[in-house]
Amino acid sequence: MLRKNLKFRNIILLLLLIPFMSNAQNLTGKEIIEKVYYRDDGDDRRGKLTMTLINSRGDQRVREIKQFDKDFGKEEKKIMFFLSPADVRNTSFMNWSYDDPAKDDDQWIYLPALGKVKRISSDSKDDYFMGSDFTYDDLGDRHPDEDTHKLLREETVDGEECYVVESMPKEDGYMYSKTVTWVIKDKWIGLQKKFYDEDGDYLKILNVKDYKKYDGILVITHSEMHNVQKDHKTVMKYKDIELNAGIDSGYFTERMMTRGL
């Protein structure tokens, strides 16, 4: 009887809460972007990344990369090994990025033909990643606190219900004057994102073409960035994915970079 009552009370409570719940659903733009940023993506990840670069004349270059990365609380470490083209095989690249927006990434490169690991220091995060149309920030490095966010509307795109959030940088002179992200409700995946350059002109569009669930975690497996001003495209495909693979914390060292695959 008590149980039953409890159940009944719960139902009543639930009914009473419905209007408030939808209120609770009424997230702010900032909260939505934070949900995307902090969405569970496992503690570490291993997988094969295929990057296809396509220029305006339709010329293509394909690169295959084996990627390892792991979260270390306030920092994330990543090592990438080139599988192909053959002449850059085993070239490796290590990146440590930090939650602290004030702290620049640390980066190293190992060129097997040179036989040396070199530090790369690059003074801007708006550098494009390996000649692609993605900047390091686009790849998920940009902390939500670096922008102010505003929920514009909700709409359905490709059959997915989305929040449309506009983000404006707090700093002056950032490469984007504004980005608009279509975030899938409950999945917290940015399905589509439009980028506007310093002058406010439409620059690029990111489309997530496919995502898959691994161990209950959603992983984007196919995305496309199109720079409409240059008509240059980058297609990223991610496969052979293992999440929480238990990558050793000591894996992310210069010595490992030189070992190759």
Add this chain to the structure above:
Amino acid sequence: MNTFIKFLTKYPWPILLGILAVTVFLFIEMSANSRMETDLDEYMPQDHPAFVYSDSAEAMFNIKDGIIIAIENKDGIYNPQTLGKIKKLTEDLQQMKQIEKGDVTSLYTADNIIGTETGLDVTSFYEEVPESSDKLKSIRQSVRTNEMVYERIVSEDETVSVVIAEIGDDVFSMEFYHEILDLADSYENANHTLYVAGTPIVEGTMAYLGPKDMKKMVPIVILVIIIVLYVTLRNTKTTILTLLVVILSVIWAFGLMAWLGISIYAVTTMMPVMLIAIGVADGIHLFNHMYLYLQEHPEASRKDAISDMVRNMWKPVAMTSVTTSVGFVSLLASEVYPIKYFGLFTAFGVMAAMFFSLVFIPVGLMIFNKPKNVKAKGESEKHHPLAHKISKWVLQHKILVVVLSVLIIGIGIYGTQKVWINSSFLDKFEDDSDIVQTDNFINKKFGGTTTLNVILSAERKDAFKEPEVLKLMSKMQGDVVASVKDAGNSFSLADYLERMNKVMHADKEEYNRIPDSHNLNAQYLLLYEMSGDPDNLWEVVNYDYNKANLNIQIKEDDSKSLKAVLDEVRSYKDEFSDLNVDINFAGSGYTALVFTDLILEGQIKSLVITLIIIIVLLSLMFRQVSIGFIGAVPISITAVLSFGVMGLLNIPLSTTTALLASIAIGIGIDYAVHFIERYRISQKTHKDRLSVATATMNHSGRAILFNAVVVIAGFLVLTFSVFPPNRALGALVSFNMFTSFVGTITIMLVLLHWKKKFK
């Protein structure tokens, strides 16, 4: 003919009104629809292989002409104010809608790739304008040790830095040109001087000043011709009528162009000058005839005088107009569309002038009456004493005339071999003009304002990662810059790899060379893509690494300098082909060179065609082949001597001067035709050959002299033009007219004299 003359004399007013109506219509068309074409690419024959290749290479490597703005601070550029100006100017240019952001290069946008003990640092030289002297010093140090920037963006003496904005072929307009100049001006102050140069600016200045110069010169030419016409015709009415013929034919030619929607090109602006020079001839010959007729028949009515004039003169006027037109129509042989149009519409204008001379002049005389101030002369005065003297002298010194002619032809042929073609745009300006001074200044401080693109290509992928290929590129670059005087600098994929190799070896100079391993090259390039701006890379190599764009900067834009560089590059052909790499060329400097060759080729073709057609036409007109050849003698001498003089005086053939031969033939043939026709007629009435010659000399010789004087005076005006090529044109056309005139009354007369009597 008689019905035609009757018709003219019967209905002067309706005919006049008809002509005026058409003229008004075409004038309205001309003022409403004339369109000036300033895009020089419109001149290029788009289907020519060299242009097709260059276009595809330009698209592949984003090769564009650059506007170069140089900021000079005599105290050095490393101070907050100058660096601030460089930054601001860069941003201002990036904001312009005609310029793509990524196409502006300056010290502010350049990547600074530097090596450190532990690694590699890719930064900009500055983002915020540095204030502290330490920071300024460190920028200076970074520039000095970076071969990709030092002496390319900052001058060796550190007083000048350039901001380069590359623009597409289709964005250039007069407004844009002035916008750029005004922008640069606004950055000047007590310490800073700005210079604007580069191919688009040179072309723009020409497109701006060329028509402006013609607009200024044409009225002066007309004025001079009015004065000379008046002095020679000694009559207001005939002067006005002759002038109206010229003006009407110019309006008709331009009006028809506008009506058909054909743009006015720079070369078309020469059309009025041509038509003025040619159009006056018909009038002069007609009035000369009437004047002589009235001297003999002082009592003749105006109807009689007009009838006699048309009856006797329609044939030579028609013949000369047709032959002149043929000369211009033959320009259709050119592969260059503006020149085709120039030829076609000038020919139309010439035919229009003939129509007006044979219709408008008689009609005008009917309405305004015949000239009154003609005084009857006695039989003794019938022939001007000079006509007799000249004829006598020529016929007494036949051998001398022939020898002199042969000698002149010899000198001409000798000089012709020294003729060179110049595709330079800069040489079209005065040496002390702003544009030339600016160009010299920038060329003194930097590698050169003219760029030659050497396109290397291989079948296999990744050829330009191969050490042998890259080393050969580097060697060739070094060689070209060292051995060709005007080659100032060069740039290619090899420079990137040398720089990367040095930087990755802690900036040690001994590593400033191409690595020996294919893989290391590939890995450096990957690293560059990861750290620098990969777009820069795609301006020197393609995605598949089997096509490369090697830039050579040249300090002069004339054909001699360009050819010297081309020859040096071509000397590497065998070595490259051993590596299965082909050499080709692209870019505006190269296409301009090919273009000038095409113009010359077209000219020679058209010259030969004209000469053949004229010989055939004259043979048909006078029903004798030998007359065809005799008639071609003065113009042939004129053409040979014209080129010969250009060669001897080191005047290069250019787009303007190349048209000379057509003009010379077109106008010069008139003299011969009139002279032969009169000689033929005089044979009927005069027995001995000296009096035939004297009568011809008195009639046609006189008109030819007037004609030559008028045209020479008109063209001499052009020698005051601000454009050296227009000046050369004025001087050479005047000279050609003189040659034609002298040739006609000397060697041609001798040849006619030796010939048997003809009908």
